[in-house]
Amino acid sequence: MNINIEVNGKMITAKKGETILSAINRKGISVPTLCYMKDFVPTGACRMCVVEVEGRPNLITACSYPVEEGLRIKTHSPRVVNARKTIIELLLSNHPDDCLYCERNKNCELQTLAEQYNVRERRISGAKNLYKVDQSSASIYRDPAKCILCGRCVRVCEEVEQVTAIDFVGRGNKTIINSAFNKGLNVSSCVNCGQCIMVCPTGALHEIDHVEKVLSAINSNKYVVVQHAPSISVSIAEEFGLKPGTDVAGVMTAALRKIGFKKVFDTSFSADLTIMEESAELIQRIQTGGVLPMFTSCCPAWVKYVEEFRPDMIKNLSSCKSPQQMLGAVIKSYFAEIEGIDRENIYSVSIMPCTAKKFESQREEMTQKGVADIDAVLTTRELVKLIKMYDIDLVNIEPEVTDTPLGTRSSAGKLFGNSGGVMEAALRTAYYKLTGEELKNYKIDEIRGDDKRKELKVSVAGLNLGVAVVSGLTNAEELLKEIEAGRSDIQFIEVMTCPGGCVAGGGQPITFDAKRVKARMKSIYDIDKVDSIKASHQNPEIKEIYEKYFKEPNSEKSHHLLHTHYQKRNVLK
Amino acid sequence: MKTKINEILKKYPQAQRDSLIPLLQDVQEDIGYLSEEAIALIGGYLNIPTSKIYGVATFYNQFRFEPKGKYHVMVCRGTACHVLGSLTVLEAIQSKLKIKAGQTSRDGLFSIEEVACIGACGLAPVLNINGEFHAKVTAEQIDEIIETYRKREE
Numbered sequence: 151m152n153i154n155i156e157v158n159g160k161m162i163t164a165k166k167g168e169t170i171l172s173a174i175n176r177k178g179i180s181v182p183t184l185c186y187m188k189d190f191v192p193t194g195a196c197r198m199c200v201v202e203v204e205g206r207p208n209l210i211t212a213c214s215y216p217v218e219e220g221l222r223i224k225t226h227s228p229r230v231v232n233a234r235k236t237i238i239e240l241l242l243s244n245h246p247d248d249c250l251y252c253e254r255n256k257n258c259e260l261q262t263l264a265e266q267y268n269v270r271e272r273r274i275s276g277a278k279n280l281y282k283v284d285q286s287s288a289s290i291y292r293d294p295a296k297c298i299l300c301g302r303c304v305r306v307c308e309e310v311e312q313v314t315a316i317d318f319v320g321r322g323n324k325t326i327i328n329s330a331f332n333k334g335l336n337v338s339s340c341v342n343c344g345q346c347i348m349v350c351p352t353g354a355l356h357e358i359d360h361v362e363k364v365l366s367a368i369n370s371n372k373y374v375v376v377q378h379a380p381s382i383s384v385s386i387a388e389e390f391g392l393k394p395g396t397d398v399a400g401v402m403t404a405a406l407r408k409i410g411f412k413k414v415f416d417t418s419f420s421a422d423l424t425i426m427e428e429s430a431e432l433i434q435r436i437q438t439g440g441v442l443p444m445f446t447s448c449c450p451a452w453v454k455y456v457e458e459f460r461p462d463m464i465k466n467l468s469s470c471k472s473p474q475q476m477l478g479a480v481i482k483s484y485f486a487e488i489e490g491i492d493r494e495n496i497y498s499v500s501i502m503p504c505t506a507k508k509f510e511s512q513r514e515e516m517t518q519k520g521v522a523d524i525d526a527v528l529t530t531r532e533l534v535k536l537i538k539m540y541d542i543d544l545v546n547i548e549p550e551v552t553d554t555p556l557g558t559r560s561s562a563g564k565l566f567g568n569s570g571g572v573m574e575a576a577l578r579t580a581y582y583k584l585t586g587e588e589l590k591n592y593k594i595d596e597i598r599g600d601d602k603r604k605e606l607k608v609s610v611a612g613l614n615l616g617v618a619v620v621s622g623l624t625n626a627e628e629l630l631k632e633i634e635a636g637r638s639d640i641q642f643i644e645v646m647t648c649p650g651g652c653v654a655g656g657g658q659p660i661t662f663d664a665k666r667v668k669a670r671m672k673s674i675y676d677i678d679k680v681d682s683i684k685a686s687h688q689n690p691e692i693k694e695i696y697e698k699y700f701k702e703p704n705s706e707k708s709h710h711l712l713h714t715h716y717q718k719r720n721v722l723k
Numbered sequence: 724m725k726t727k728i729n730e731i732l733k734k735y736p737q738a739q740r741d742s743l744i745p746l747l748q749d750v751q752e753d754i755g756y757l758s759e760e761a762i763a764l765i766g767g768y769l770n771i772p773t774s775k776i777y778g779v780a781t782f783y784n785q786f787r788f789e790p791k792g793k794y795h796v797m798v799c800r801g802t803a804c805h806v807l808g809s810l811t812v813l814e815a816i817q818s819k820l821k822i823k824a825g826q827t828s829r830d831g832l833f834s835i836e837e838v839a840c841i842g843a844c845g846l847a848p849v850l851n852i853n854g855e856f857h858a859k860v861t862a863e864q865i866d867e868i869i870e871t872y873r874k875r876e877e
């Protein structure tokens with residue numbers, strides 16, 4: 151049913167039940183918002199979105215107020231503009247004001263609003279917030295002094311991830327976002343996914359910085375190598391004025407060499423390695439009556455979630471390390487051996503779309519003889535900083551190819567960046583292993599796209615296989631409940647914590663434009679379309695590393711280097 | 724402590740989220756404060772994350788997260804007491820004991836709690852320390868009052 155409302159003197163039609171905000175946005179009219187998040191139930195907490203409605207004494211929050219027949223709305227009357235300006239001034243009154251030094255300088259919603267509403271003098275000055283920074287986590291840095299209490303992080307953590315590591319603590323002007331007992335994220339149930347960072351309008355949340363230590367490694371006598379995750383090459387273009395989603399793999403490799411990395415490896419190569427191991431493990435579990443369904447283990451946030459909330463299901467997790475850690479282990483063993491470099495002198499950096507990878511790299515299990523396999527993890531955002539710091543012109547430099555070995559990938563490995571990609575890559579190789587033939591139609595549409603759950607039943611060589619793909623831990627938990635309740639038609643489950651997969655990871659450039667994430671996703675599928683090596687087992691470097699080193703998947707050597715184990719975690723949950 | 728808390732939980736069969744506040748009150752009544760363990764157990768029982776319970780509990784002044792001191796100093800912050808200067812009294816106690824309301828001194832001897840009107844407005848501002856009332860208190864007297872309790876321990 152349609153409803154007619156008047157906005158700024160013009161009639162528009164709205165749909166029954168929708169909010170004023172959604173009706174006016176559709177007509178290209180915007181009002182500023184802070185606490186509002188698309189697809190979430192509005193809370194009406196910040197009042198930035200207020201509009202004036204004729205006949206109403208009070209201003210009304212557009213984000214939460216449903217349209218009514220005959221409403222006459224003004225979105226930018228002097229009264230409204232003034233109210234918004236005052237809200238901004240109040241928010242700034244206790245804000246630290248150190249924009250120049252702030253992580254989110256030039257990319258901060260509060261800063262933008264202050265500019266937009268012409269807040270150019272301090273009319274209200276309040277006592278500054280004096281809160282302790284929480285840098286207890288391996289991944290997430292929280293500065294409550296910069297928090298404007300919009301609650302977006304709290305809601306993502308609870309509603310999308312079902313972790314609820316943080317909440318509003320205290321009351322009134324002493325309210326703060328914090329973990330239980332203010333004890334720090336490191337002892338909370340936080341899984342380090344960084345989705346809270348992605349929604350924070352200010353500099354209150356960001357990753358733990360690894361740029362500095364990478365720079366000092368590069369300027370030391372260490373042998374510094376780098377790997378980049380599948381989604382990185384399709385995610386940085388937009389930060390350099392190129393079309394979102396453009397694949398810049400070649401120039402990125404060139405840039406990394408200019409910065410001083412001695413070798414540039416591709417994590418998509420070790421994604422192929424993961425597929426070799428994981429598909430072998432799956433087939434083995436199925437054929438020998440092992441624990442099913444098997445869960446993927448590439449996502450360290452998901453792994454931590456299982457360790458904390460589902461310790462009874464730890465045995466369902468694949469024992470495979472993630473691609474980051476597989477490559478890390480291979481660099482400081484195989485690569486060090488063939489190049490004759492002392493493994494202790496290698497400094498191994500990875501570039502990830504992910505904050506949880508920082509945590510993962512510091513797990514005790516990810517070390518050999520007390521030396522960490524990965525020494526530093528840069529997020530996509532940190533890579534962008536590094537490239538800008540070195541003044542590299544990403545548009546005009548010549549592309550270069552990655553180093554060999556450990557640099558050649560199949561397009562299946564590249565798919566790891568998308569939700570459903572690990573599954574698709576695994577199915578391609580599992581099919582080959584079971585039938586001895588290649589899949590004729592590589593593209594598996596059922597598990598592509600951004601639905602919250604994707605399921606597929608296939609029958610390969612007399613084996614009936616049910617697979618499921620979920621992203622977002624709330625969606626994962628829903629599936630786990632079904633399995634607990636007895637569902638047994640699924641043998642393999644891919645879980646990624648970030649909705650849509652790594653392309654939307656917590657370490658990616660901050661944007662509220664969903665189209666950018668879609669563009670990255672599409673770019674990965676486009677690469678898959680044109681590449682000639684479409685399955686992990688076809689990758690010549692994979693064949694080589696098995697011939698020369700691992701012999702076969704699940705061999706003793708691969709167990710030693712490529713597999714791991716998990717532990718139950720007692721955290722405040 | 725665990726058994727004590729489980730005893731309390733038993734009094735709330737089929738409890739839903741709305742039992743949270745009464746449960747917290749019962750637990751505090753029984754063990755004197757809301758320990759981490761207590762909150763985790765309640766959370767497990769009601770299926771509410773600990774961060775949420777902590778968030779709710781810190782919204783109210785009545786809940787404390789540290790055990791009470793041997794001497795529990797209740798400072799009335801009701802209207803009558805406020806008008807006659809209970810805020811300065813509270814501040815004097817806080818600076819004397821070097822703790823804030825809701826906290827317990829390191830030696831475990833003292834703790835402070837802000838309370839609403841305790842029905843002795845004629846004597847405002849009022850302190851209640853382990854059941855003993857101190858009437859018409861001024862900030863200047865705090866030192867002496869606290870020291871008398873401390874002496875009892877010597």
Ligand code: SF4
Pocket residue numbers: 290303306307311313314315316339340341342343344345346347
């Ligand atoms: S990193 Fe993820 S789990 Fe941790 S607080 Fe943020 S949203 Fe929650």
Ligand code: SF4
Pocket residue numbers: 296297298299300301302303304327346349350351352354355
């Ligand atoms: S930390 Fe950021 S997202 Fe969370 S409430 Fe504060 S300003 Fe909002």
Ligand code: FES
Pocket residue numbers: 182183184185186193194195196197198199200211212213214
């Ligand atoms: S955006 Fe509407 S109240 Fe915050």
Ligand code: FES
Pocket residue numbers: 799800801802803804805839840841842843844845847848849
């Ligand atoms: S206000 Fe303090 S006793 Fe009534």
